[in-house]
Every structure is written in structure tokens, then in C-alpha cells.
Amino acid sequence: MRAERMRHDAHAGGAIASLTPPSLTLQQGLWLLAAAGVTLAPHASYLPWWIITACASLLGWRAWLLWQRRLPPHRVLLLLLTLACGVAVRQEYGHFFGKDPGVALLALLLCLKLLEIRRSRDVRAAVLLCFFLQMAVFFEDQSPLIALAALSGTWLAVVTLLALADANAAHRAQMRTGALLLAQGLPFMLMLFLLFPRVQGPLWGLPADATGARSGLSDTMSPGSISDLSVSPDIAFRVEFSGSPPEPSARYWRGPVFTRFDGRTWRAERPIEASTPFYTPSGRRFDYRITLEPHDQRWLLALDFPGAGAGAVRGDGAGAGPIRFTNLAQALLPRPLQSRSRFELSAWPGTATGLQETAATLTAALALPDGFNPRSRELARQLAAGAGSDAVILDRVVSYLSESRLTYTLKPPLLGRDAVDEFLFETRRGFCEHFASAFTVLLRGAGVPARVVAGYQGGEVNPIDGNLVVRQSDAHAWAEVWLGGRGWVRVDPTALAAPQRIEAGLAAALPEGEDLPLMMRQDLGWLRNLRHRWEALANAWDQRVLGYNPERQREFLASLGFGKVGWPQLVALMSGVGLILIGGLMAWASWQRRLQDPLERSWQVFCKRLARAGHPRAPWEGPHDYGRRLALALPRQADELLRITASYARLRYGSGANRADIRALNRQIRNFELQ
Amino acid sequence: MPDRHADRLLEAASRVILGKEHELRLALACLIARGHLLVEDVPGVGKTTLAHVFARLLGLQFQRVQFTSDLLPADIVGVSIFDRETGSFRFHPGPLFAQLILADEINRATPKTQSALLEAMEERQITADGRTLALPSPFFVIATQNPANQIGTFPLPESQLDRFLMRIHLGYPARAAERALLMGEDRRRLLERQQPVISIDELRALQRAAQDVIVADALIDYVQALLAATRTDASLVAGLSPRAGLALIAAARAWALIDGRDHVLPEDVQAVFPHVAGHRLHLAGDGRNVSPAALLRLLQSVALH
Numbered sequence: 020m021r022a023e024r025m026r027h028d029a030h031a032g033g034a035i036a037s038l039t040p041p042s043l044t045l046q047q048g049l050w051l052l053a054a055a056g057v058t059l060a061p062h063a064s065y066l067p068w069w070i071i072t073a074c075a076s077l078l079g080w081r082a083w084l085l086w087q088r089r090l091p092p093h094r095v096l097l098l099l100l101t102l103a104c105g106v107a108v109r110q111e112y113g114h115f116f117g118k119d120p121g122v123a124l125l126a127l128l129l130c131l132k133l134l135e136i137r138r139s140r141d142v143r144a145a146v147l148l149c150f151f152l153q154m155a156v157f158f159e160d161q162s163p164l165i166a167l168a169a170l171s172g173t174w175l176a177v178v179t180l181l182a183l184a185d186a187n188a189a190h191r192a193q194m195r196t197g198a199l200l201l202a203q204g205l206p207f208m209l210m211l212f213l214l215f216p217r218v219q220g221p222l223w224g225l226p227a228d229a230t231g232a233r234s235g236l237s238d239t240m241s242p243g244s245i246s247d248l249s250v251s252p253d254i255a256f257r258v259e260f261s262g263s264p265p266e267p268s269a270r271y272w273r274g275p276v277f278t279r280f281d282g283r284t285w286r287a288e289r290p291i292e293a294s295t296p297f298y299t300p301s302g303r304r305f306d307y308r309i310t311l312e313p314h315d316q317r318w319l320l321a322l323d324f325p326g327a328g329a330g331a332v333r334g335d336g337a338g339a340g341p342i343r344f345t346n347l348a349q350a351l352l353p354r355p356l357q358s359r360s361r362f363e364l365s366a367w368p369g370t371a372t373g374l375q376e377t378a379a380t381l382t383a384a385l386a387l388p389d390g391f392n393p394r395s396r397e398l399a400r401q402l403a404a405g406a407g408s409d410a411v412i413l414d415r416v417v418s419y420l421s422e423s424r425l426t427y428t429l430k431p432p433l434l435g436r437d438a439v440d441e442f443l444f445e446t447r448r449g450f451c452e453h454f455a456s457a458f459t460v461l462l463r464g465a466g467v468p469a470r471v472v473a474g475y476q477g478g479e480v481n482p483i484d485g486n487l488v489v490r491q492s493d494a495h496a497w498a499e500v501w502l503g504g505r506g507w508v509r510v511d512p513t514a515l516a517a518p519q520r521i522e523a524g525l526a527a528a529l530p531e532g533e534d535l536p537l538m539m540r541q542d543l544g545w546l547r548n549l550r551h552r553w554e555a556l557a558n559a560w561d562q563r564v565l566g567y568n569p570e571r572q573r574e575f576l577a578s579l580g581f582g583k584v585g586w587p588q589l590v591a592l593m594s595g596v597g598l599i600l601i602g603g604l605m606a607w608a609s610w611q612r613r614l615q616d617p618l619e620r621s622w623q624v625f626c627k628r629l630a631r632a633g634h635p636r637a638p639w640e641g642p643h644d645y646g647r648r649l650a651l652a653l654p655r656q657a658d659e660l661l662r663i664t665a666s667y668a669r670l671r672y673g674s675g676a677n678r679a680d681i682r683a684l685n686r687q688i689r690n691f692e693l694q
Numbered sequence: 695m696p697d698r699h700a701d702r703l704l705e706a707a708s709r710v711i712l713g714k715e716h717e718l719r720l721a722l723a724c725l726i727a728r729g730h731l732l733v734e735d736v737p738g739v740g741k742t743t744l745a746h747v748f749a750r751l752l753g754l755q756f757q758r759v760q761f762t763s764d765l766l767p768a769d770i771v772g773v774s775i776f777d778r779e780t781g782s783f784r785f786h787p788g789p790l791f792a793q794l795i796l797a798d799e800i801n802r803a804t805p806k807t808q809s810a811l812l813e814a815m816e817e818r819q820i821t822a823d824g825r826t827l828a829l830p831s832p833f834f835v836i837a838t839q840n841p842a843n844q845i846g847t848f849p850l851p852e853s854q855l856d857r858f859l860m861r862i863h864l865g866y867p868a869r870a871a872e873r874a875l876l877m878g879e880d881r882r883r884l885l886e887r888q889q890p891v892i893s894i895d896e897l898r899a900l901q902r903a904a905q906d907v908i909v910a911d912a913l914i915d916y917v918q919a920l921l922a923a924t925r926t927d928a929s930l931v932a933g934l935s936p937r938a939g940l941a942l943i944a945a946a947r948a949w950a951l952i953d954g955r956d957h958v959l960p961e962d963v964q965a966v967f968p969h970v971a972g973h974r975l976h977l978a979g980d981g982r983n984v985s986p987a988a989l990l991r992l993l994q995s996v997a998l999h
Contacts, residue, residue, distance in 0.1 A: 638997035
């Protein structure tokens with residue numbers, strides 16, 4: 020061991036610093052490793068695997084060195100490692116700019132820094148890196164779990180600094196002190212959170228955040244596109260009804276409307292937009308607040324059918340702006356939605372839409388590509404033969420589909436060129452997009468205008484907070500048929516094969532034996548309960564913490580009585596509250612101190628009274644000297660002054676004071692009157 | 695009353711050494727705290743007389759060693775001489791075997807001799823020819839030193855200076871005291887007439903009593919704050935060591951005892967601090983000892999809670 024250290028020193032060029040033994044004690048090292056580990060752990064969810072592996076090995080190496088009481092590795096080796104890491108990061112990302120390569124580099128540098136710790140200064144640098152990385156994790160994820168992880172990491176880093184300052188103090192005391200320090204920072208954190216001027220959207224609005232892959236509906240639909248989505252338990256949006264929610268069978272959340280069909284894929288037509296709906300809302304009205312997860316599309320996914328009553332539509336967050344209505348009964352955002360946003364909307368599910376539909380729209384709703392699905396078109400012609408009205412044709416198509424015993428499944432067989440023919444006559448197994456597509460093709464073939472609508476259907480009420488949660492697995496496709504005099508009538512062909520899908524959701528409708536993601540299984544009650552609780556918490560976090568935007572801040576300040584505030588007023592308010600907080604903390608600290616020492620309290624009272632009379636005690640002046648000086652300055656009361664100071668000196672520095680003596684002195688001081 | 699002894703001693707001593715009550719009190723505190731005293735000043739201000747006075751008043755065996763550059767360790771410790779009659783070596787004790795030693799102009803001797811003296815001071819025993827001989831008790835060394843910048847001196851290294859509990863300066867007497875000195879009786883004759891005021895046993899009792907003087911937690915807090923202040927002061931090479939902290943408390947205890955108290959006050963610490971810390975602290979620039987004014991500033995920078 021010693022020989023090795025000598026050899027090491029020779030390598031290090033005889034630097035004096037390396038002659039001193041490693042300055043890190045085992046305790047300090049373990050705290051530092053724990054802080055680094057907890058700091059890096061949340062980053063593991065998105066950093067490339069090799070960086071995670073590299074960080075873990077470097078931390079392991081450091082732990083081993085600590086355990087073996089070895090010196091840090093040679094500087095040249097560390098330099099080479101650092102260069103290698105830099106090159107590898109560059110290889111991975113192609114550049115060093117932006118947050119991802121930056122965070123990756125920081126994570127590696129933190130681990131390398133741990134390996135070169137020789138002095139306490141190095142530990143401080145490493146702790147600083149930890150603090151930085153704890154903030155960087157919020158670039159990626161702002162969930163309450165991440166916040167908890169960052170808080171734990173910060174606490175560990177603070178304890179590391181405490182351990183560095185005093186290597187011999189007890190663990191528990193240091194842990195408590197660290198927690199106390201963070202607790203003292205809490206009021207300041209709250210103040211900054213509530214009062215710091217807010218900016219719209221995330222601070223780090225990098226392009227990569229906006230265009231990242233997001234799950235959700237797309238503007239085309241082909242067999243399989245929705246069933247892929249249906250295995251995802253991700254939340255699409257949350258809804259809070261101000262009254263009771265509508266029946267499950269009326270919960271149709273409208274997304275893209277598909278009119279054009281090329282034989283296999285349905286595409287959305289570019290709709291006509293207006294600032295008011297193309298229909299007159301009627302029937303019962305439901306008010307609700309919807310919080311949309313970003314899906315990079317303009318669909319508002321409003322409940323059928325949204326209207327623009329007074330205050331009926333209001334949004335905040337990054338997607339805010341006037342909402343547009345289309346001739347396809349959709350509500351659209353002005354821009355694709357890039358961040359979680361909240362809207363207040365109203366819906367009239369009983370509304371009839373498209374009573375006066377344009378000829379162009381109806382023509383488009385009849386178009387079928389030639390040369391595709393010949394058997395289905397033949398079937399449609401047969402169903403239409405002899406029918407008196409479109410409504411009769413609709414009835415015939417519906418009864419045909421109900422009687423043909425098609426199977427509803429999440430895993431339909433692959434379909435070839437004539438997808439509708441193969442589904443209806445050969446495989447006979449399909450998901451909602453198959454049903455909607457086949458139904459619409461049959462009606463069009465029979466000469467009845469029809470279209471496919473995609474969106475979400477249903478949703479699950481969280482019993483913890485009463486919010487309706489709609490997931491990607493609730494994605495759905497249905498059809499609309501235009502009947503003269505009734506307008507567009509919603510028909511859900513899936514319900515013909517699997518009515519439970521509409522009433523009770525996907526999991527209930529699937530035949531036994533189909534695998535579902537764990538979280539969607541109905542048989543695991545406790546797991547669902549846990550999930551509900553977690554989602555209620557996450558929702559509260561999203562609404563209260565992450566959703567605290569400029570408008571919320573204005574509302575909050577208005578509720579405090581501050582009407583219109585700009586940056587200067589906010590800064591002034593923050594300074595004021597900050598000063599009050601600091602003053603409060605200091606008062607608390609001094610109150611604590613006084614509480615502990617009644618003798619000291621009496622003495623302070625005495626000194627203050629004399630200081631007001633023009634005879635302050637110098638900070639370093641002992642009681643004896645002070646008493647003699649006072650006796651000279653106030654000769655008439657010399658005896659009393661000397662008695663008080665001598666008695667304090669005896670009680671404070673003598674053989675321990677009992678309560679009676681302290682009370683006696685206290686009385687003496689209270690009764691003392693300056694003449 | 696042990697403190698009465700101290701008063702009587704001081705009273706008698708200040709009749710011989712005029713106008714130096716504070717310095718005499720410090721010297722007595724040093725003696726009671728079982729420390730050794732370093733007196734630093736120009737010649738002729740009464741350094742030697744100070745040692746004489748205490749020897750006489752306490753009735754201690756007294757030896758004076760004049761340190762010169764050719765003084766060898768054996769000259770002070772003693773030598774073994776071959777005895778023809780018994781056919782063996784016999785140890786002839788040197789002047790160190792006395793109760794009160796005046797080591798005059800200690801910085802004139804070579805480091806080798808200096809260290810022999812300082813080692814004896816620390817260990818209170820001497821090892822010669824493989825035998826360990828205890829020095830008498832009490833054993834009190836008053837060393838005098840000329841200011842370091844004089845020619846032909848070997849300044850004491852810091853580690854050796856640490857062996858002295860206190861360092862004091864006598865300084866020129868005040869005008870009135872000097873007038874009384876010039877007009878008065880010859881000091882040597884006056885000294886010879888002095889009779890012991892207290893016995894050696896009474897001195898030992900004083901020394902024991904000093905160890906029982908109470909040091910409260912609050913005082914330890916203050917001493918620690920003082921030590922910390924010397925350690926964080928950027929103008930100093932290094933702060934006071936824990937040993938210096940112990941010395942500070944021992945000196946303050948003796949000072950409190952002389953004052954007739956059974957507990958130490960911060961004022962006691964403040965009174966002895968310049969003399970306990972002065973020779974242990976060095977300025978970062980030229981390595982010289984800190985000035986009394988700087989020590990006072992240091993004291994005043996530490997608040998008393």
C-alpha cells in the first residue's frame with residue numbers, strides 16, 4: 020500500500036498535494052456517492068444505455084477505491100477517460116449543443132470528478148455538479164416522483180457538505196441539520212414559486228421538445244392504426260365536469276373526421292373553419308374543463324358537440340387562442356398543441372349537425388375508389404335494392420352487420436389490398452377501425468353519404484378525485500351517416516359486434532385470453548386502486564404546480580388584492596416578502612436561543628437597558644469589567660451595578676447556577692431603575 | 695486563605711521592583727500555574743531582580759546561569775566524572791538542579807544548549823548516562839532574552855517558545871517609580887534583607903488550588919472562540935494550538951486565584967491572553983511576533999455572548 024502510494028506520487032510529478040493522504044473519510048465518501056447516485060438515477064430513464072453503464076461503473080470504481088482506501092487514479096488516465104467520454108458523447112449526438120448532449124456530458128463529468136477528489140474543494144465542485152444535474156432532470160420530466168428524487172438528491176448533497184465541514188459529527192445530527200436547512204429554504208421556495216414573474220410555456224423551449232414523438236391519433240386511418248394505440252395506457256386527456264358527466268354511451272370525444280378513402284386508408288379532408296359552430300347547439304348542456312396532453316395536432320378533442328356560448332370556450336397554457344369550429348363539427352386549436360393545456364368548454368350532445376349540408380360535402384361523403392373491394396360494393400348494391408329511403412338502407416346495413424357475427428379483437432389478422440372485402444367475408448375479425456371503415460364503405464356503396472370519425476370514446480372516472488381520465492386505449496373510430504332532415508347521425512358499428520366496448524370500455528369488450536397491459540387489467544383491483552391514487556396525485560400536481568402559469572399567477576395575486584402587477588411590482592413584492600421571511604427566521608432563531616437560557620435573557624435585558632442610557636457593553640467586554648466601567652460612569656448606583664454584574668458573572672462562570680439564583684438576579688435586574 | 699499568600703507575596707515583591715505590579719502578578723500567575731516564564735527586554739530593566747525577588751520571597755533554591763555562545767549542555771545539566779577512588783563514574787549535577795533557575799540571555803547560547811534547557815523544562819527530569827534524574831520540585835525557570843534583532847543571538851524556534859507559559863516585557867519604569875528607584879536603597883542590599891513570605895508547602899497548596907478553579911462551559915466557549923479567531927486570522931502564519939489553549943486556561947485559572955475567585959471570568963482570560971499568545975503567534979509577512987496592539991484587536995474582535 021505504502022509502496023504503491025510512493026510510486027503514485029512519483030508519477031504525479033512530486034506534487035505536494037498528492038503526498039497528503041486522501042482527504043476524504045469513508046463517511047464523507049459514502050455521502051458523496053449517495054448524493055451522486057440519487058442525482059444520476061432519474062436521468063437513467065432517457066440517457067443512452069452506455070452512458071448509464073459508464074456512470075455506474077465509474078461510481079462503482081470510486082466506491083471500491085474508497086473501500087480499499089486507495090488514492091485516486093492517475094491524472095493522465097483520468098484525462099484520457101474524460102477525452103474518451105467527450106468523443107463518445109459527440110459520436111452519440113453528433114454535436115455538443117442542446118440539453119441532451121449537455122446533460123450526458125455533465126453526468127459523465129460528475130462521475131469522473133468523483134474519481135479525482137483530492138481536496139475538499141473537489142468535493143464542493145462535485146456537489147455543485149450534483150445540484151446542477153438535479154435541475155437538469157426537470158428538462159425531461161416534471162412529475163412529482165422526479166421532484167421527490169431531486170429533493171432527496173439535494174438533501175444528500177447538503178448532508179455531504181455538512182459532513183465535509185465536520186467529519187466527526189454524528190450521522191443523525193447531520194441528516195437532521197440537512198433537513199432543517201432545506202426546511203428553512205422552504206418559505207423562500209414557496210415565495211419564489213408564487214411570486215417570481217412567470218413566463219408562458221417552458222423556459223427551455225427547444226425545438227426537440229416540440230417535435231418529439233408523441234402518441235395520439237393521426238390524420239390518416241388504416242387497418243391497425245387505432246389498435247396499435249389501444250395498448251397504450253398513456254393518458255390522452257383529463258376531464259372535470261362541473262356537474263354530473265354524460266352517460267358513457269354519449270361520451271364521444273371528436274378528433275379527425277375522415278372523408279376521403281383510397282380503398283385502404285382513410286384521410287381527413289381539409290375542413291372549412293369559422294369562429295362559430297356550423298350548427299345550433301340544443302338539448303342538455305354539459306360544462307367541463309379538459310386538460311389535454313400535448314399531441315402535436317390541432318384537434319381539441321371536444322365532447323360532441325362543442326358550442327360557443329358566453330364563456331363556453333376558454334383556454335390557457337401554450338395552446339391558448341381563439342378556438343375555431345369546422346364544418347365537420349370539430350373544435351380546433353389555432354396551433355398544434357405542444358404543451359399540456361387546459362380549456363373550459365361546454366357540450367350539447369343532443370345537437371343535430373349538418374341539417375343543411377352542402378352538395379360538395381355530400382358528394383365527397385359518397386366517393387369510393389374504383390377497383391377496390393368489389394364484393395362489398397356488390398353487397399351494398401344488393402342491400403340498397405328496393406329500399407325506399409336512406410334510413411331503410413341504414414337499417415339493412417346495421418342488421419346485416421349485427422347478424423354476420425363479426426368478432427371484436429385487438430389483434431386482427433393482417434389484411435391485403437381489398438381490406439374491407441377481406442374483413443367482411445374472410446377474416447371476420449377486426450377492431451373499431453375495421454368496423455367503421457366497412458360500415459362506411461357499405462353505406463357509400465349503397466348511395467348513402469357517410470364518413471368515419473376518429474377520437475376517443477368513454478373514459479374512466481377516478482374515484483379519488485372524481486375526474487374522468489381518458490387514455491390512448493380509449494381511442495376509437497365510429498361512423499356518421501347523413502340522413503335528410505336528421506343531418507349527420509352517429510352510428511357506432513363496433514357496438515353492433517361488441518356493445519360492452521361502448522358501455523364499459525375496451526377491457527370488458529375484448530374476448531378472454533387477449534393480453535392487455537398490466538395496468539389495464541380489470542382483475543387486479545389493488546393495482547387499479549394504486550393507479551387511481553397516483554393519477555389523482557399527478558393530476559393535482561399538474562394542475563396546481565406545473566399549471567401555475569401567468570394567468571394563474573394573476574388570479575392568485577388578484578385574490579391577495581394586487582390588481583394589475585408587472586415585473587417591477589413583482590420584484591418589489593418578492594423583496595418585501597423575502598425581507599419579512601428573513602426577519603421572521605432570525606426572530607425565530609433568537610427566540611429559540613433565549614428560550615434555552617433564561618440567565619442570558621436577563622443579562623441581555625440589563626445590557627440593553629444600559630445601552631439605551633448611553634453605556635453599551637462592548638461585544639468583547641466581560642461582565643466584571645463592564646460592571647466596573649458602569650460603576651465609574653454611574654457612581655450613585657455603583658453598588659447596585661456591581662452587585663448585578665458580579666452576580667451574573669458568578670452565575671454564568673461559577674459552579675453552575677440554580678433556578679432560584681437566576682430568578683433572584685432576574686428580580687434584581689427588573690427592579691433596577693436608572694436614576 | 696491561599697489568596698492572602700498571593701497578596702502578601704505581591705506586596706513584598708513590589709516593594710523591591712517598583713511600579714511593575716501587573717508584571718509581578720503575571721509572573722506569580724505563571725509560577726502558580728506551574729509554567730515557565732520568558733522575560734524579553736533590553737538589559738537593565740530589572741529582569742534579573744525579578745527572578746531574585748521570587749527566589750527570596752518563596753525561599754526557593756536559586757541558580758543563575760548566564761548563557762553564552764560557548765556554553766555546552768553539560769555545563770547546565772551536569773557531567774559524569776571518573777572517580778579514581780571508587781573506580782566508577784560519578785554524576786556531578788549542574789546548575790539545573792535548583793528550584794528556581796534564572797536562565798539569563800538564553801538566546802545567546804547555541805541551539806543545542808537551548809534545547810537541553812527547554813527539554814528539562816518540559817520533562818522536569820534529566821537523563822544523563824542512561825540514568826533519569828528528577829529535577830527538584832517546584833521547578834520554575836525564568837529565562838530572559840534580549841530582543842531578537844541584536845547581534846550574536848540564536849532566536850528560539852517556535853516549538854521551543856511554546857515551552858514557556860508566558861512571555862512578559864518589563865519595560866522602562868514609570869517616571870515616579872524610576873525616581874523612587876534612583877533615590878532609594880541599593881536593590882542588591884534590599885534583596886538580601888528579604889525573608890521568605892510563604893513556605894514551599896504553601897506554594898504547592900497554591901498550585902493545587904489553581905487547578906481546582908472552576909472553568910464553566912460558557913468560558914470554554916469563549917476560549918474556543920478566541921482560538922478559532924487566531925486560526926482564521928489571515929495575517930497570522932498559524933493559529934494557536936490546543937496546547938496553547940490549555941496554557942491559556944491554566945494561566946487564567948492562576949490569575950483568577952490571585953484575584954481571590956474560585957471561577958475563571960473572561961476578564962482573566964483577556965488579562966493573560968496577550969502574554970500567553972504573544973510569543974506563539976507569528977505574522978504571515980516577516981514571521982515576527984504579533985504586536986500587543988494587534989493582540990488587543992484580536993481580543994476585541996471576539997464577542998462575548
